[in-house]
Amino acid sequence: MGNTDTIESFVSKLKTEGVEQGKKEAAQLSSQAEQQAAQVVADARAQADKIIADARAEAERILSRGRTELELASRDSVLKLRESLVKATELVLTRPVDAQLKEAQFLKDLIQTIVLRYVEADLQGSSSVKINISPEMQKQLSDWAVGKLRTAAQSGSGGIDLQQNLRQAGFEVSVRGATVEITTASVVETLMQLVGPSLRQILSQANQKRESK
Structure with a gap:
């Protein structure tokens, strides 16, 4: 038990x-x-x-x-x-x-005005005026340059030297080492400098409108 x-x-x-x-x-x-x-x-x-x-x-x-x-x-x-x-x-x-x-008459008037200014400013009247134009324009202006321009410059002893070495429309006038260039490139460059500020203003306004959207 x-x-x-x-x-x-x-x-x-x-x-x-x-x-x-x-x-x-x-x-x-x-x-x-x-x-x-x-x-x-x-x-x-x-x-x-x-x-x-x-x-x-x-x-x-x-x-x-x-x-x-x-x-x-x-x-x-x-x-x-x-x-x-x-x-x-x-x-x-x-x-x-x-x-x-490229208009012959316009170029004649412009060249004559500039050449006469040089002749008037040349007190000694002994400087030769060199005009450089394109070969195409030389054919139209040679007789005129020989005749009228030389007559206009008769008050001094300097002469007119017409050359045809320019590769664009317009002309170059050289007197006593100073040259005035009136060509398509030079005129457009001057105009672009005048137009430039207006272009920048247009772009600035367009940019401001874009950013405000």
Whole structure:
């Protein structure tokens, strides 16, 4: 009888200890699982935050690069517009100037006016007047230059030297080392200097309107 009680008591004790141990191990496993789950969630959140931060940084880089490219494109457009306007203006000015300087009568009057001014200013009256024109115009002005201009310069001892070395419409008059150039290029250059400020103002106004939009 006594042995039976001892065995039953021992078995009961084992059962009790086993249950307690099981509960303890289960609690440990549950705690570890909760810790692991919390770590997984924390890692996932950190990864998500990093992805979001990287995405924002990349978006900012793309936006900044886009702004820079847009500014460069805008600047290039303004420069191209300015270049186009300058070329168009030069073309608009060149055609009528070139046509005017190819008119023989207009050139005669202009040359005569300048030559007479030089003759009047030449107190010693000993300077030779060199006139350089194009070969095409020389055919039309040679007789006139020999006759009328030399007659106009008879008050002094200087002569008229008519040359045909000019490669564009217009003429050059040289007296005592000083040269007056009235050619298509020189006239257009002078006109462009006068038109330049107006072109810059137009471009500035156009640029301000674009930026205000």
